[in-house]
Each structure stands twice: as structure tokens, then as C-alpha cells.
Amino acid sequence: MLVLKRCAIAILLAGSLGAGPALAETEQDAHVTIELNAVETVGDACRISFLIQNGHDSDISQAVYEAVLFDTEGRVDRLTLFDFGALPAARPRVRQFVVPGLACASLGRLLINGAETCTGEGTPPDACTRDLELRSRTGVEVLG
Incomplete structure (x- = not known):
């Protein structure tokens, strides 16, 4: 027994x-998931729409990503910063950015080069980049 x-x-x-x-x-x-959801021509600019979700248990108070935009022939068109602002935990957000002087039809690839800023109380230092999941619902390839 x-x-x-x-x-x-x-x-x-x-x-x-x-x-x-x-x-x-x-x-x-x-991890954070960034989806390139739509690109739309607006005058002489391209409006780029993202669906982004913070999969962490804590809110990200500010997320700024450095992005490299490539043309359809693979040449770098420009480097820019996309400020996604506050990302509440486990809730999707849509963010749009208008890029002046960019024809959407000439956008071939978008590289997320890293996080310029990633802050939040209780947020790990690499919360915006560790296991970053990238996808696209457009003809534009997203890399990271």
C-alpha cells in the first residue's frame, strides 16, 4: 500500500x-503578426493597409517598424518608418499609411527591416521582432 x-x-x-x-x-x-492587407492608389500616392495583431499578454504602447520598399524589378525605392502606434494585447488593429510619390503598381516587395521602437509596460524587449509573422493578401511580397 x-x-x-x-x-x-x-x-x-x-x-x-x-x-x-x-x-x-x-x-x-x-508574437506580432503583420499582414499587408491592401494597396490602393490615391492620387499620386499609394495607400498601404496593414492588419496587425499583438499576440503577447501585455499591450505594446508604441510599435514603429523600419520598412524597405522595393520596386517590381527588385530595386530599393525607399526606406521608411511605419508607426503602428499602440497595439493592445490579443486584439487586431488596422493601420493605413499613404506613401507620396509611390505608384502602387510599381511596389514589388516590402521588407520589414526591424523594429525602430517597441515599448510597453511588461513588454519583452524583443516583443515586436521575435517570431514576427508576416503575410500578404496582395500581389506584393512581404519579407522580414
Whole structure:
């Protein structure tokens, strides 16, 4: 009987110890997702629309990404900063940027070069870049 009790205690302890890494893995899986959702010509400018989601447990108070815009032939057109502002935890946001002098039809690729700013109380220093997920619903490729 004593052996059965010891086995039961050992199984319970092993199960509770096993739960620790699973929780840590969940926290490590948290990341920001940026989707290039639409590009639209507005006069002599291109309006670029993003759907962005902060998958972390804490709010990001300011997220600014450096982006490189490439033309359809692969040449760098310009470097720019996209200020996505505040990103509440686990809530999607749409942000639009009008890029003057850019024809949407000439935009071939968009490279997220890194985070210029990523701040927030309780936000890890690499919250905006670690495991950054990028995708596009347009013909413009998004890289990072």
C-alpha cells in the first residue's frame, strides 16, 4: 500500500513539473503578426493597409517598424518608418499609411527591416521582432 501511495505522489509531481515547460512554451510562442492587407492608389500616392495583431499578454504602447520598399524589378525605392502606434494585447488593429510619390503598381516587395521602437509596460524587449509573422493578401511580397 505504501508503494502505491509513493507511486501516486511521484506521478502527481511528474505531471505538475511537466506543466511548467508547456506554460513557458506558450509564452515563447507569443508574437506580432503583420499582414499587408491592401494597396490602393490615391492620387499620386499609394495607400498601404496593414492588419496587425499583438499576440503577447501585455499591450505594446508604441510599435514603429523600419520598412524597405522595393520596386517590381527588385530595386530599393525607399526606406521608411511605419508607426503602428499602440497595439493592445490579443486584439487586431488596422493601420493605413499613404506613401507620396509611390505608384502602387510599381511596389514589388516590402521588407520589414526591424523594429525602430517597441515599448510597453511588461513588454519583452524583443516583443515586436521575435517570431514576427508576416503575410500578404496582395500581389506584393512581404519579407522580414
